[in-house]
Amino acid sequence: MSKVIALGVSGGIAAYKAAALTSMLHKNGYEVHVLMTRNATEFVSPLTFETLSNNRVSVDTFDRNFEYNVQHIALAKKADLFVVAPATANVIAKFACGIADDMLTTTFLACRCQKLICPAMNTGMLENPATQQNIETLRRRGMKFLDAENGLLACGDTGKGRLAEPEEIFDYIEELLSPKPMAGLKVLVTAGPTQESMDPVRFLSNHSSGKMGYALAKQARNLGAEVTLVSGKVALAPLRGVQMVSITSAAEMAKAVKDAFPAQDITIKAAAVADYTFAETSPEKIKKGEGELTLSLKRTEDILRSLGQMARPDQVLCGFAMETQNLLENARKKLEGKHADMIVANSLREAGAGFGTDTNRVTLITQQGTEPLELMEKEEVAREILRRCLAILEKKRGK
Numbered sequence: 001m002s003k004v005i006a007l008g009v010s011g012g013i014a015a016y017k018a019a020a021l022t023s024m025l026h027k028n029g030y031e032v033h034v035l036m037t038r039n040a041t042e043f044v045s046p047l048t049f050e051t052l053s054n055n056r057v058s059v060d061t062f063d064r065n066f067e068y069n070v071q072h073i074a075l076a077k078k079a080d081l082f083v084v085a086p087a088t089a090n091v092i093a094k095f096a097c098g099i100a101d102d103m104l105t106t107t108f109l110a111c112r113c114q115k116l117i118c119p120a121m122n123t124g125m126l127e128n129p130a131t132q133q134n135i136e137t138l139r140r141r142g143m144k145f146l147d148a149e150n151g152l153l154a155c156g157d158t159g160k161g162r163l164a165e166p167e168e169i170f171d172y173i174e175e176l177l178s179p180k181p182m183a184g185l186k187v188l189v190t191a192g193p194t195q196e197s198m199d200p201v202r203f204l205s206n207h208s209s210g211k212m213g214y215a216l217a218k219q220a221r222n223l224g225a226e227v228t229l230v231s232g233k234v235a236l237a238p239l240r241g242v243q244m245v246s247i248t249s250a251a252e253m254a255k256a257v258k259d260a261f262p263a264q265d266i267t268i269k270a271a272a273v274a275d276y277t278f279a280e281t282s283p284e285k286i287k288k289g290e291g292e293l294t295l296s297l298k299r300t301e302d303i304l305r306s307l308g309q310m311a312r313p314d315q316v317l318c319g320f321a322m323e324t325q326n327l328l329e330n331a332r333k334k335l336e337g338k339h340a341d342m343i344v345a346n347s348l349r350e351a352g353a354g355f356g357t358d359t360n361r362v363t364l365i366t367q368q369g370t371e372p373l374e375l376m377e378k379e380e381v382a383r384e385i386l387r388r389c390l391a392i393l394e395k396k397r398g399k
């Protein structure tokens with residue numbers, strides 16, 4: 001059954017972003033019911049939201065027929081989440097005081113479900129102690145806030161007050177509505193490539209985009225885990241609600257991961273770590289000469305192997321294996337040799353799998369057997385991997 005979202009839209013120029021959010025939610029299978037303040041209708045027409053949500057929009061409490069009003073009391077009961085985006089200083093103040101003088105504020109007050117408020121306003125209004133105190137009051141009552149961002153505001157000022165982007169709001173909604181089987185667990189994920197410096201100008205690296213590791217960290221967060229993501233340099237935005245640790249080289253990754261590892265319940269090594277680094281890094285730029293240049297490389301630490309040696313029996317360790325040939329045989333060797341509980345094997349030769357793609361086709365290798373998964377989105381692959389890790393953890397802990 002689809003989840004029901006009550007989306008309150010109050011009067012600010014950012015109301016147009018709520019239209020994009022409505023479309024995103026509807027396309028992803030949510031049932032969206034939009035409630036607008038009268039001021040919001042000055043910025044975007046209710047017809048826009050009615051078309052995008054496929055549901056009627058409500059504005060005033062008393063200007064529609066009786067049957068419709070009853071339906072809206074029903075909305076307060078059936079909503080799984082009440083989102084207010086954009087939330088002006090005015091509606092936030094009303095929420096804090098319990099004022100209910102239109103359809104949006106009335107339904108908000110009647111609703112017992114989780115609430116997510118996304119403020120958008122002029123910086124002065126946001127920073128005003130009255131607004132700050134109202135936000136604090138609502139936070140204390142358990143309401144979630146997605147902070148306004150810094151940037152150029154419609155009034156011409158530059159500062160904090162821009163509504164978070166629709167993708168960010170959508171991401172938070174997905175987190176809030178996700179079941180939390182990993183609540184109370186700590187999950188460490190590594191992602192992206194490492195870079196080994198040759199001199200101050202050049203480095204040795206690989207094509208890892210970090211997408212698989214970021215998908216794992218995000219899904220683990222959504223499932224309720226406390227997540228640390230140790231990431232090499234990637235073109236992806238940092239993840240909200242995840243402790244981000246940024247590293248460059250394999251040696252830096254080894255240190256960050258080994259420091260964090262003892263506190264973890266589940267560790268997943270999705271990073272593409274360099275196996276070799278330069279025997280010497282030149283402090284100055286290496287100038288070109290006439291003949292060939294020979295550079296000497298030395299091995300880096302195999303971090304997964306070190307973790308396999310450090311691991312306690314109540315911890316779960318999962319590695320990846322990226323191969324171009326003999327996928328399953330090589331992956332099983334990594335499982336045994338590195339003392340991991342699971343290896344996620346993927347082949348660079350497979351269409352839709354590997355570096356930079358949004359999809360992946362993997363085979364999960366454990367002591368119990370070999371399980372090939374279908375080609376699917378990396379987000380979905382991530383959920384499958386986490387589900388298996390959780391099952392292994394529960395088995396180890398006798399649950």
Ligand code: CTP
Pocket residue numbers: 250269270271272273274275300301302303304305318319320321322323334
């Ligand atoms: N890995 C690691 N430290 C390294 C190299 C790899 O922790 N120095 C981890 C990766 O994060 C991954 C797993 O080991 O989880 C396998 O990585 P992969 O590059 O497929 O294999 P290697 O072990 O490096 O072996 P080979 O290069 O011979 O395939």
